[in-house]
Amino acid sequence: MLANLTALLSTTLRMATPLILAALGGMFSERSGVINIALEGIMLIGAFTAMAGSYFFSPWIGVLAAVIVGMIIAAAHALVSISFRADQIVSGTAINIFAAGITGFLLRLIFGDAGQSPSVQDVGTWKIPFIKDIPVIGGVFGEQIPFVYIALIMVGVSYWILFKTPFGLRIRSVGEHPAAADSVGINVIGMRYIAVIMSGFFAGLAGASLSVGLLDLFVKNMSSGRGFIALAAMIFGRWTPQGAMLAALLFGFADALQMLAQTIGLTFVPRQFLLMAPYILTILALTGVIGRSTPPAADGDPYIKEEV
Amino acid sequence: MASGNNLAVEMKGITKRFPGVIANDRVDFELEKGEIHALLGENGAGKTTLMNCLYGFLNADEGEIFINNKKVEVTDPNVAINHGIGMVHQHFMLVPPFTVTENIVLGKEPTENNMIDYKTANQNVRDISKQYGLNVEPTAKVQDISVGMQQRVEILKALYRGADILILDEPTAVLTPQEVEELVKIMESLTDEGKSIIFITHKLKEVQSIADRVTVIRSGKLIDTVKTDTVTTNELANMMVGREVILEVEKEEANPGEVVLEVEDLYAKNDRDLMALNGTSFSVKRGEILGIAGVDGNGQTELTEVLTGLRKKEKGTIKFKGREITKPQTKRLFEEGISHIPEDRQKRGLIMEFKLYENLILGRHDRKPYASGLNLNNKKIKEEARRLIKEYDIRTPSETVQAKSLSGGNQQKLIIAREFDRKPDLLIAAQPTRGIDVGAIEYIHNSLIGQRDNNKAILLISLELDEILSLSDRVAVIYEGKIVDILDIEDATEEKLGLMMAGAESEEVKGGGQVG
Ligand SMILES: Nc1ncnc2c1ncn2[C@@H]1O[C@H](COP(=O)(O)OP(=O)(O)OP(=O)(O)O)[C@@H](O)[C@H]1O
Ligand SMILES: [Mg+2]
Numbered sequence: 092m093l094a095n096l097t098a099l100l101s102t103t104l105r106m107a108t109p110l111i112l113a114a115l116g117g118m119f120s121e122r123s124g125v126i127n128i129a130l131e132g133i134m135l136i137g138a139f140t141a142m143a144g145s146y147f148f149s150p151w152i153g154v155l156a157a158v159i160v161g162m163i164i165a166a167a168h169a170l171v172s173i174s175f176r177a178d179q180i181v182s183g184t185a186i187n188i189f190a191a192g193i194t195g196f197l198l199r200l201i202f203g204d205a206g207q208s209p210s211v212q213d214v215g216t217w218k219i220p221f222i223k224d225i226p227v228i229g230g231v232f233g234e235q236i237p238f239v240y241i242a243l244i245m246v247g248v249s250y251w252i253l254f255k256t257p258f259g260l261r262i263r264s265v266g267e268h269p270a271a272a273d274s275v276g277i278n279v280i281g282m283r284y285i286a287v288i289m290s291g292f293f294a295g296l297a298g299a300s301l302s303v304g305l306l307d308l309f310v311k312n313m314s315s316g317r318g319f320i321a322l323a324a325m326i327f328g329r330w331t332p333q334g335a336m337l338a339a340l341l342f343g344f345a346d347a348l349q350m351l352a353q354t355i356g357l358t359f360v361p362r363q364f365l366l367m368a369p370y371i372l373t374i375l376a377l378t379g380v381i382g383r384s385t386p387p388a389a390d391g392d393p394y395i396k397e398e399v
Numbered sequence: 400m401a402s403g404n405n406l407a408v409e410m411k412g413i414t415k416r417f418p419g420v421i422a423n424d425r426v427d428f429e430l431e432k433g434e435i436h437a438l439l440g441e442n443g444a445g446k447t448t449l450m451n452c453l454y455g456f457l458n459a460d461e462g463e464i465f466i467n468n469k470k471v472e473v474t475d476p477n478v479a480i481n482h483g484i485g486m487v488h489q490h491f492m493l494v495p496p497f498t499v500t501e502n503i504v505l506g507k508e509p510t511e512n513n514m515i516d517y518k519t520a521n522q523n524v525r526d527i528s529k530q531y532g533l534n535v536e537p538t539a540k541v542q543d544i545s546v547g548m549q550q551r552v553e554i555l556k557a558l559y560r561g562a563d564i565l566i567l568d569e570p571t572a573v574l575t576p577q578e579v580e581e582l583v584k585i586m587e588s589l590t591d592e593g594k595s596i597i598f599i600t601h602k603l604k605e606v607q608s609i610a611d612r613v614t615v616i617r618s619g620k621l622i623d624t625v626k627t628d629t630v631t632t633n634e635l636a637n638m639m640v641g642r643e644v645i646l647e648v649e650k651e652e653a654n655p656g657e658v659v660l661e662v663e664d665l666y667a668k669n670d671r672d673l674m675a676l677n678g679t680s681f682s683v684k685r686g687e688i689l690g691i692a693g694v695d696g697n698g699q700t701e702l703t704e705v706l707t708g709l710r711k712k713e714k715g716t717i718k719f720k721g722r723e724i725t726k727p728q729t730k731r732l733f734e735e736g737i738s739h740i741p742e743d744r745q746k747r748g749l750i751m752e753f754k755l756y757e758n759l760i761l762g763r764h765d766r767k768p769y770a771s772g773l774n775l776n777n778k779k780i781k782e783e784a785r786r787l788i789k790e791y792d793i794r795t796p797s798e799t800v801q802a803k804s805l806s807g808g809n810q811q812k813l814i815i816a817r818e819f820d821r822k823p824d825l826l827i828a829a830q831p832t833r834g835i836d837v838g839a840i841e842y843i844h845n846s847l848i849g850q851r852d853n854n855k856a857i858l859l860i861s862l863e864l865d866e867i868l869s870l871s872d873r874v875a876v877i878y879e880g881k882i883v884d885i886l887d888i889e890d891a892t893e894e895k896l897g898l899m900m901a902g903a904e905s906e907e908v909k910g911g912g913q914v915g
Contacts, residue, residue, distance in 0.1 A: 251514075255514045255515060256510075256513055256514055256515060257508040257510060257515055260497075260505060260508060260515060261505070261506065263494075263497075264494050264497070264505055267494045267495070267496060267497070268493070268494045268495070270492055271492035271493055271494050271502075272505070272506070273456070273476065274456065274476055274486070274488065274492040275476065275480070275492075275505050275506035275556070275560075276475065276476045276477035276480050276506050277505070277506050388495070396456075396457075
């Protein structure tokens, strides 16, 4: 029983990790006023890049490459939606479709397999001294893939950036009332670029956590909707790092429960219901059934100076 | 022309074009150090545009700008801020969910270890707010404070950045008379410190009493710059409109008919869930204008909203044309003959992204002749739009531009055109002339009188006592959601109303009328 509980919580944390990272990315982007549904695609490309990096060099070089590629693709989204003021949803969708295509193509081209890559070296686990010896807690936090710790630290760092620094205040002002920010000399376009590129950093990292963290290979379409669940976590968490983390943990818990139920052969709840949980909770959050969730006021609106 | 050495700002030959409009056409403007300089002009004359060019919010197509006798390329607001210019915009530039302090320090935050030093920031805000007598609450969120305080935040924002040239774009349009008085004191204390102020307003009385000099522009062109003590208000009005303007409203005796709207014991809550209407009762007859006078925030907004079906009533009865309306529904009410000029034209009156012709048929868009079956008859709609634009003198390059490209006054005329054209039985006009120039005010006032003489019932809700006194046939004073008293216009004097608006009972005000 205790072993099951420890396993359940430990899995929860692992399953929540890519969600937390991607949700933080979405948060920075939307806080600045740019909707980024390309998280899904950037994660997928990040996962592929990390795997390939590990295959040819080393797992950590793979992670670095995933992050860089994530930022480059996010920059493309920024260019299209901020400078060209194209529809942000369309741009995001295009990137998602592109991501599925390019990773599938490269998978076949480089590894000659349409379904999955060969197994590569993953980043392993980190053991935390002392903590790992505490019962239950040690089982959950004592030894995890590095991404778990990185994600938790990033939540704190993001909170600090967003709510404690001038940079964060400016990001938020640009997402709430860009003309007001402009009127005190803040570079609206520049801030949005930075925020969207940051979201690429996080989504790339989230992707890497899938292919060289949770698993040790790339599987076709392996992000499988996690980018969207991350957006759901961001909304459910009211565009705050700590909220997004809690939401991601909740969704991760539903996932872990579903996996546990399968392994020990419990069937009292169909697993599909647990898989649905993130979406249902998000809809409830949006409709105000569980605490109203309002997006930044200028979320999704391109900024045009002459139209103030 | 050689620059005098006492000029804070000199703008030479400023031209700014928008698609289809020349907003500024070779305008020259001078601001002396330490003066209050009024900028006067009709709606759409180009005042805001000129100031946006000075502040770097817009870039002029032609012309030169000198600040403190130095030529400056004001490419963006940062340049202006660095040269000591601060601007309080016509539509406030504040971030609603941020605190007062956050709004003030935004872009120039005091830091400690890379973090915003909120303690110092709050202290700085308190210090300058004390220095200039601008009372604000540093930790309150902007979305929760009054418009008057928001404006003080805007001024503090400029002062915090060390501005010594201040641009105030229609600062008094949204203020109560008391708040205006306060603002004037603040402006005077600022000029005593050697700061210079550019002050945009439509109120000629304010120009005369506050400003040292005034520059008048019309249709983007400079008309003249004069000392305010050398001109009369009438002369100013004529300069600005380019024709004779009659500032006083002329009207015949009213000839009231049957009661159209009867409100009894109405209760309603405001957005913060507090009771805003506390048993309001009054009635409006055909052929009369009932004015509702009161200080802002005494239930006026809620009253309009309940009467137009935009807010739920808690209790009380509303009778329209003799029939009780139990569940006010906006669309039904409008179809039965209520028209509404809302107090917030951008939020409630227009869809800013829609074209003029689309805005002009809102509410009637599903009926003949504008719609046939499922289709909109765009040809007919545009034709009607052109007629209304002509009839109501809406200044626009065409009916196909977006509502947001019109100046404030012309946006208001657009609403008036739509609402009058519906030929209502009852017209609810809330703040119909807020932020509007004298020429347009004359027009709107005459139209309201015209509607009255056409045997319509008119409920006029206004914060401007002058407007209430010159248009109404009867005046109801609202205080804390209750009608204190209803006076015939002959009995209503400014002092009497002023006292009642502050909550004095009618008996305390000598010789009050009968209680409504
Ligand atoms: N962003 C814009 N795009 C297109 N036209 C504009 C824009 N801003 C202003 N205009 C036009 O420029 C002209 C001048 O507008 P401006 O806002 O400067 O007038 P204003 O004198 O400030 O009027 P008001 O008293 O109503 O505020 C108007 O005809 C207006 O329609
Ligand atoms: Mg203006």
